[in-house]
Amino acid sequence: xxNNYRLAKVSSLxxxxxxxxxxxxxENDLIRNHFVNISKIDLSGDLxxxxxxxxSTAQEKxxxxxxxxxxxxxxxxxxxxxxxxxxxxxxxxxxxxDVVLDKGLSVLKLIDELKNKNQxxxxxxxxxxx
Numbered sequence: 001x002x003n004n005y006r007l008a009k010v011s012s013l014x015x016x017x018x019x020x021x022x023x024x025x026x027e028n029d030l031i032r033n034h035f036v037n038i039s040k041i042d043l044s045g046d047l048x049x050x051x052x053x054x055x056s057t058a059q060e061k062x063x064x065x066x067x068x069x070x071x072x073x074x075x076x077x078x079x080x081x082x083x084x085x086x087x088x089x090x091x092x093x094x095x096x097x098d099v100v101l102d103k104g105l106s107v108l109k110l111i112d113e114l115k116n117k118n119q120x121x122x123x124x125x126x127x128x129x130x
Contacts, residue, residue, distance in 0.1 A: 011041045013085060014050060021080045028069055034058040036066060039098045043091065050091040053098035063097055070095040 015038050022036055035057045042051040054070065056063045070077070074093045082090045 007043055007045070007047075010047060010087075011043045014043070014052075014081070014091075015041050017081055017084050018052065018077065021077055021084075022070075025080055026073060026077070028073065030062070030066055030069055034062060034066060039101070047087070048089065048091055050093050052093060052095050054095055055098045055101055060102075067095050067097045 019038055022031060022038075026032075037055045038052055039055045040053040042053075044050070052070075054063075054067055056066055058066065071094065074095065078090050078093055081093075
């Protein structure tokens with residue numbers, strides 16, 4: 001059974017170090033020119049596999065390209081990680097786009113539209129009664 005405390009500590013360390021690598025070591029203009037943030041890290045119980053979820057303020061097409069570039073550069077990122085942290089084995093890395101933020105924003109937008117529609121209907125009902 002994996003130790004949840006250890007998983008949390010290793011995930012936090014990986015997030016910190018990968019963020020530093022993305023900001024300082026990676027020589028990719030697309031990543032440097034757009035705000036790229038690690039929103040979540042899923043680390044397997046045996047610490048062998050790591051899914052890194054990325055968010056960005058860029059448009060959807062550019063975000064997909066950023067994730068693709070990160071997956072292309074994952075071997076150099078993993079190599080840099082191995083030099084920075086002391087682990088028996090640095091986990092295999094895969095980058096994924098985090099769509100939770102987009103889904104949340106679309107839900108909020110729908111709620112606002114329904115709220116505005118409801119207010120307009122109430123306003124029109126008051127005018128009809130007057």
